[in-house]
Amino acid sequence: MKKFLSILLTVLLSFGLLAGCKGDSKDNSVTEDSTTKENSKEDMKGKKIVVGRWGGNDAETAAFNQVVKDFTEKTGIEVEERIYTDYNTEFQAELIGKTAPDVVYIDAYMAPFYISQGVLMPLDEQEFELDKFYEPLKNAFLSDGKYYAISKDYSTLALYYNKKWVNEDDIPDTLEELWNGDFLTNLNDKLPEDVIAMTYNQDLARNLFYAETDGASVIKDDIYSNLGDSKVVENLEPLYTSAKEGKIKTPADIGQGWNGDAFGNEKTAIMIEGNWVLGHLQQNFPDVDFGVIEIPTFKGNRGTMTFTVGYAINVSTKQVDAAKEFIHYATGVEGMATWSAGAGVLPSRTDVTESTKVAEDLLKMPHIKGAVYATVWQKGTTMDTINNEYKNYIPSVVSGERTLEDALKKSEEEANRTIEAN
């Protein structure tokens, strides 16, 4: 009997403890559910949508809140935000669990994947005034003639130099000259011992635009790696010759996390970076006096990379109209002006570029110029695999263990094996 009691007690104890923590949480999830599901046709007022995004710096957070506030005042639609930290993991889990937000940030790079999974709603070209957007940015979300997200802003790469050591007029006009000429060697001689002339990245996200110069392509048959192609090898040769000679180094080589820190700490005199570094330098390294110019031409062409993020609608949303209304506002003239001015980012619309006079900013101007001729960092659904193998084999080129051709061929083979198996 005693033993029976003790067992009963054990069970009760464990359940009691588990039940102890219930209470307050239940009701909340219920109310949230019912409000998002509610769908009254007549009026937008009182409707609520969830917008999924990832966090930015303080300026971005403030600008986003301002856009939301203005939007709610105007339309009566309430906006709840959901902030991702591990975007792909969290968003994918929510999509599968059918709990994803109504409107969500989509990185152009991931867009082909999400589009191919059929989780995004196609958006009308006229309704969202896509003719006002920069061509590369608009097309970043294009698939089979349909647009699946509207670019909210963008970044491009430009060349940054430290005015303490570098004179703008001395910088060569071509990348070939910059990497393979005497400029960097001379600069290196002049610099203090712990400062190098230039940093670079072993990443297709940064190298793609010159890898693909003159009609070369890193992808063949839409999905396969083509890195071993003789044209691609030839295009990448100047960069890696320079790296092999030790004229340029990666930030990691000099113990720095990324270009922005290497440049801010004055460990490098020149870097090629995106405009997100502007805020970073101003906030954390206010003493560095620097200038920005467009990236020198390569084989006679202007080129740069552009990175863009757009707003998309979750195909299973119950709030189609309100969601469209939000994107319409946030990527419209007014919303985008508020957002880009507040967050210090570049507006994806040509008319907003003009109205906000952002191009008058000398530091931003070289980035804006790039918007027209830039290569979008978006290459189908196999780019992850291709780029991973690129990053995997390039270090051995710099250390001299492989030739560039050998490394690129090897990376092509490995990537294609993986792609084939998928």
Next chain:
Amino acid sequence: MKNKRKKHEAIQGIAFLSPAIIVIGIFIMSSIIFALYISFHKVNLFTGYYEFIGLDNYKRIFTDTKTRIAFINILSFVVVVVPIQTIIALIMAAVLNTNIRGKIGFRTIYFLPTLTSSAALTMIFMFLFSLDGPVNKLAVNMNLLSESINFLNNPKFALKVIMSMNIWSTVPFYMTIYLAGLQEVPKSIYEASSVDGANGFQKFIHVTVPQLKPITTFVLLMGIIGTFQMFDQAYIFSGGSGGPENSTLTVALLIYRNAFGQNNTMGFATAMSIMLSIVVFIVSFIAQKLNKSDSLY
């Protein structure tokens, strides 16, 4: 009479275990069964598409060179890390259990790596081992190296740097466990061996080590399971690529890459996970057997 007692004990045993069985059953076992199911399919979780493909995902594990490299890497990682971390943890615990001054202070200091965030740790290590970093400078000054080595970008060293980082951060956990285990060792046994004229080292070998066997089993099991699943550090170091030259490619990294991101190959990822679990199971089983007697009584 005896039967009745046995029955009682069985009921008690199950009752004591029932909360654990319920929680693990609902939240973990059912997930594992689901994963097992997925591993025999080609799936698209977004659209709910399932196509039975039998053992194809498993067959791929054996033909895929990347997977083979990842398994070899992680095996070498386990073989190096587990014994070293176990031995250091055991020795440090035994030392801290003697009558030395400042025990509590040392114990607290040795616990600190557990509290150092892995992001911060990775940053420190990447700086320490960078081309112009302190490790290189020291080694060159002491003539151990003729010129700086790019540890992080060199296939020969990258995994070793991660190994040392891993050992550094896991030792405190096992050391604390061993310390707790040492409190169970009866003082009388030590006293008896003192009478027999055993010195500190002999006592360690003949009393401490055998007495701690059950704890060592635990340390080995957890060490094996934990290191086989190593992910974070490899991911941060290589930026997710597993490079240079696949030298930091781990199975968990490959699983992650196949499960999330642009690859929608959940079936293959789960098959790889199941395979990894089987390997872990076999290795832990062997380790447990090598460590022999679980029970002292």
Next chain:
Amino acid sequence: MNKKSKKLKWLLYAILIIYGLVTLFPFSWTVSASFKSYKEITGGGLNLIPKQPTVHAFKKLFMIDPNFLRWIFNSFYICTLGTFINVFLNSMAGYSLARLDFKGKNVIYYGVLISIMVPGQVLLIPNYLIVKSLGLLNSYNAIILPAAVNATYIIMMRQFYINFPKDIEEAANIDGLGRLGTFLRVSMPLAKPAIATQAVFIYLGFWNEFLKPKLYLSDPSKYTLTVGIQSMMSRYSGITQWDEVMAASLISLLPILIIYIFLNKYFMQGIRMDGEK
């Protein structure tokens, strides 16, 4: 004490101190970094005393979100409750696996072991679907219930109880305590070092748990401290604001350090089987 053993003692201290430096340094660096400017942290100096100490990062953290204090409360609530439940349930389960004899015990033991052998990455989505289907999303239960027991510490307690002297229990049994009574009044208290160890690491685990709370809790006022700070600081473009990260890690490790120091006396309070307590 003879010369040889004195020398040995010095060697011992030397090892202890060197190892201590190895563990102390990165930690101290993190602590000092939280009082440095971003520039100084990334500048690559290994100095432990900030050149220009600043509490800028802490100020920013405390103002990061109006929910900050709420997050601290949430963290304490979840961690304390979760640890309390775990310590009881894990110890009970471990005890049963070690000391009680019944059919199927080994199957259960291996089941528990297997449950931690499958890599979490592929279980994340199934877990999410289960939590969702039980209607737990956006509640603390989503964090506490699935982690109400922890297989690692069940195994640990099993290994501890295997070694446990039977005679004490038998004595208690004769005294008329039932199995549960014996467990609660004798077996649990005598395993204080193991339980203290378990408690610290479970607390630490709950405290640092990131991805699951992030996934399960969508309402920012329900976030734990770790989740709240991380999500407010997240930058997709990959810029880590190191000064804030360091300050945040200092804030989040302090409670555990305090708990560790507080529990320290229990770590050394074992059963002395020779009767001396």
